[in-house]
Amino acid sequence: MIKLTKVMAVVTALAMATSLAACGGGADKPVDPAKTNETTAEVKNEEKVKIKFLSLSADDNRNAIRDNYIKVNVEKDMPNVEVEYDLGGGGQDYANKLKAYNASGDMPDVWFSEQNLSSVVIAAGNALDLLPQVQKSGFDKKMKLPDLVAPDKNGKLFCVQPGADQYFTPRIWYHKDIFAQNNIEVPKTFDELVKVCETLKGKGLIPMSIFGKDGWVPNLAMVQTMIMAEDPQVAQDLVNNKTDFSNPVVKNALGRIQKLVQIGAFDKGVTNVDYGPSIEAYTSGKAAMLVMFTWETAALEKAAPDTDFFPWPSAKEGLDPNDAIQYWGAPLSGYLASAKAKNPEVAADFAIFCATQDALYYNDNGSPTMLDTGKQVEITSPLLKKSLDQFDAAKIKVPSMWAATFNAKMSAEFATQNSKLLTGKYSPDEWIKAINPVWAENFE
Amino acid sequence: MNRYFGNKLAIFIFSFPALILFTTFVIYPIFPEIAISFQKNDGFKSLGYVGFENYINVLNDATFWKSNLNTFIIVAISVFIGLPTSLLLALVMDKQTESVRRFFKASSVFPAVLSVTVIAQMWIAIYEPQWGLINSILKAVKLDNLAIAWLSDENTVVLAITVAFLWQYIGLNALLFYTGIKAIPNTYYEAAVIDGAGFLRASVKITIPLLQDVTKYVLVLSTLGCMAQFAHVRIMTAGGPGDASRTVVYQLFYKAFSASDFGQGCAIAIIFILECLVLTFLINRFVAREKIEF
Numbered sequence: 001m002i003k004l005t006k007v008m009a010v011v012t013a014l015a016m017a018t019s020l021a022a023c024g025g026g027a028d029k030p031v032d033p034a035k036t037n038e039t040t041a042e043v044k045n046e047e048k049v050k051i052k053f054l055s056l057s058a059d060d061n062r063n064a065i066r067d068n069y070i071k072v073n074v075e076k077d078m079p080n081v082e083v084e085y086d087l088g089g090g091g092q093d094y095a096n097k098l099k100a101y102n103a104s105g106d107m108p109d110v111w112f113s114e115q116n117l118s119s120v121v122i123a124a125g126n127a128l129d130l131l132p133q134v135q136k137s138g139f140d141k142k143m144k145l146p147d148l149v150a151p152d153k154n155g156k157l158f159c160v161q162p163g164a165d166q167y168f169t170p171r172i173w174y175h176k177d178i179f180a181q182n183n184i185e186v187p188k189t190f191d192e193l194v195k196v197c198e199t200l201k202g203k204g205l206i207p208m209s210i211f212g213k214d215g216w217v218p219n220l221a222m223v224q225t226m227i228m229a230e231d232p233q234v235a236q237d238l239v240n241n242k243t244d245f246s247n248p249v250v251k252n253a254l255g256r257i258q259k260l261v262q263i264g265a266f267d268k269g270v271t272n273v274d275y276g277p278s279i280e281a282y283t284s285g286k287a288a289m290l291v292m293f294t295w296e297t298a299a300l301e302k303a304a305p306d307t308d309f310f311p312w313p314s315a316k317e318g319l320d321p322n323d324a325i326q327y328w329g330a331p332l333s334g335y336l337a338s339a340k341a342k343n344p345e346v347a348a349d350f351a352i353f354c355a356t357q358d359a360l361y362y363n364d365n366g367s368p369t370m371l372d373t374g375k376q377v378e379i380t381s382p383l384l385k386k387s388l389d390q391f392d393a394a395k396i397k398v399p400s401m402w403a404a405t406f407n408a409k410m411s412a413e414f415a416t417q418n419s420k421l422l423t424g425k426y427s428p429d430e431w432i433k434a435i436n437p438v439w440a441e442n443f444e
Numbered sequence: 445m446n447r448y449f450g451n452k453l454a455i456f457i458f459s460f461p462a463l464i465l466f467t468t469f470v471i472y473p474i475f476p477e478i479a480i481s482f483q484k485n486d487g488f489k490s491l492g493y494v495g496f497e498n499y500i501n502v503l504n505d506a507t508f509w510k511s512n513l514n515t516f517i518i519v520a521i522s523v524f525i526g527l528p529t530s531l532l533l534a535l536v537m538d539k540q541t542e543s544v545r546r547f548f549k550a551s552s553v554f555p556a557v558l559s560v561t562v563i564a565q566m567w568i569a570i571y572e573p574q575w576g577l578i579n580s581i582l583k584a585v586k587l588d589n590l591a592i593a594w595l596s597d598e599n600t601v602v603l604a605i606t607v608a609f610l611w612q613y614i615g616l617n618a619l620l621f622y623t624g625i626k627a628i629p630n631t632y633y634e635a636a637v638i639d640g641a642g643f644l645r646a647s648v649k650i651t652i653p654l655l656q657d658v659t660k661y662v663l664v665l666s667t668l669g670c671m672a673q674f675a676h677v678r679i680m681t682a683g684g685p686g687d688a689s690r691t692v693v694y695q696l697f698y699k700a701f702s703a704s705d706f707g708q709g710c711a712i713a714i715i716f717i718l719e720c721l722v723l724t725f726l727i728n729r730f731v732a733r734e735k736i737e738f
Contacts, residue, residue: 033696099487099488102488103488103489120488120704121488123488124488126488162607171547194497213681213682213684214656214682214683231502267573267574268573268574268593268596269572269594269595269596270596271593271684271686272568272593272595272596272680272684273687274682407704408703408704409704409705410703411699411702412702412703413703415702416668416683416684416686417686418689419684419686420685420686420687422685423596423598423685423686425598426686431623
């Protein structure tokens with residue numbers, strides 16, 4: 001009995017010691033760049049190159065792109081490739097799967113991921129530089145927004161994308177009927193917006209519906225648009241790390257959000273209002289306005305036919321609200337390839353192929369993309385056409401700080417601070433004091 | 445002698461699978477966790493050892509202390525309001541007819557077997573500021589000024605979540621107390637009746653003292669359950685508004701998985717383990733120290 005106990009204790013101790021050693025951080029091994037150069041000779045000698053492709057599988061759009069475009073066209077466009085599809089689920093499941101691959105260093109050959117996950121894979125040295133193949137294939141020439149194929153500060157490009165998200169921008173949607181019934185004009189300045197909200201509140205309506213849980217709307221849209229309403233350059237400088245949040249324009253922007261909360265512009269209990277209920281409050285007519293991105297255009301048009309939108313009211317005299325626009329999407333949201341792919345050129349080509357198929361899917365469904373696929377996109381929705389025209393006409397286009405700039409820690413703290421701001425009892429000074437130290441680490 | 449060793453071997457063999465599982469999934473993870481708590485770690489790889497920096501940062505973080513306060517509020521409400529209510533329900537249940545008891549038992553278990561998501565969503569609807577049950581009742585009785593946004597107000601959010609949590613487990617605890625009551629021999633009560641004791645006196649003098657083993661078990665279970673409170677908070681408020689309703693485990697989750705700071709996340713986990721050990725020690729030290737045999 002005593003011997004058995006001793007044996008067990010020794011086995012357990014050994015297991016613990018082994019795992020502790022593993023925990024100490026063996027993942028710091030540098031990626032051998034030479035490996036990424038094992039290329040064409042091998043490809044030529046083999047009849048079919050096997051590519052393992054990890055994709056989201058809990059999202060209708062992603063499933064349609066994979067099943068109806070990539071699977072169908074790969075045989076025709078890349079006959080030398082045999083694809084093994086790895087369906088990764090969605091949301092946190094997908095993130096965890098990708099994190100596990102990243103931790104092991106054994107990535108699939110090609111995968112789809114959003115900015116926050118892509119950046120950690122790149123930081124771990126597990127992503128392949130796609131720039132040579134992007135230039136060789138002419139993919140870069142087809143991209144209307146050059147930022148999306150621009151190399152990073154080290155001269156590398158790790159992600160290719162269809163540019164489908166870039167047309168998404170936050171709008172203030174409103175019921176034309178409610179405005180007309182209450183003799184309300186579309187506000188052009190922030191002060192006019194405040195008056196509109198007060199009038200609507202007096203009529204017993206929710207002036208402006210927003211998804212406030214976890215600070216969602218301020219996170220993704222409102223803080224940045226309030227900054228841009230006064231000086232778009234400050235938002236651009238934040239994206240480029242040329243200023244921080246103690247900039248007076250930021251403080252004014254936060255003050256404007258605080259003012260909207262304090263006058264009751266948002267729903268009661270706004271800090272706990274979810275995505276669906278925020279839209280439902282608008283489409284049911286309980287709320288006169290809604291702050292939401294243009295990806296909901298079709299749904300809003302269908303559910304509330306009197307819907308229209310207006311650009312974010314200006315907070316500075318002489319600033320035309322149509323001049324500046326915030327665009328969604330991020331440079332690292334798209335398709336990446338593994339630095340350890342056996343055939344890096346083929347993996348890079350397959351990633352480019354996936355991005356192109358992705359764009360084709362959106363084009364076939366009436367949505368324009370920054371990647372020119374050669375397809376003529378027919379836009380049938382008048383509201384979408386109006387939005388796209390205004391988007392194209394805007395002189396200053398600033399990427400989303402949230403999507404394109406923030407690391408995980410910054411995103412988390414930004415959400416916490418914005419949720420506090422929505423209580424109306426949290427001052428811009430407290431907000432700035434809390435966020436600046438995290439911002440200082442964001443670009444490390 | 446053989447019999448002695450035979451029994452020991454049997455005990456070892458039968459407990460071995462559970463021991464392995466417990467060691468692998470409960471005891472063992474603590475060791476890498478300790479190692480990570482001394483590292484700068486983003487969840488993917490170690491960025492080097494930083495000594496006690498993570499612990500210092502955690503202990504200097506006001507949100508960590510706020511999350512501790514929230515956790516202890518939940519524990520205190522559960523122990524001082526939840527458990528006596530469960531005990532009272534058990535005592536009342538014991539005096540009912542068989543059919544009523546059966547109904548009580550079924551309805552006691554029902555909330556506990558429901559998914560936390562279902563419970564949380566139900567309570568979100570109950571607390572909804574415009575059309576939720578509570579505010580509708582308050583408005584109906586002309587108490588509009590009390591009809592607040594329960595889950596968005598920093599002063600009420602923790603209480604509101606605790607009520608939802610208590611509602612889920614109060615019946616199950618009552619059932620545990622009830623099984624304890626049924627184990628008490630009837631002869632004690634028969635003697636008490638002869639001495640002229642009523643329901644209240646018998647409960648105070650006989651039932652509650654003789655339930656101390658069950659009380660201890662329920663107390664440990666409830667305390668540790670409340671300490672580990674996460675799911676209700678996650679679903680009902682995501683720790684908000686701001687960080688107003690974060691518990692220690694939520695703060696751990698936030699640091700590790702939202703902010704990708706596994707070093708601080710693990711430091712919180714180690715501190716949390718110590719807190720749980722202290723609480724368990726205190727309960728063992730001061731509650732039901734003498735073994736009761738009927």
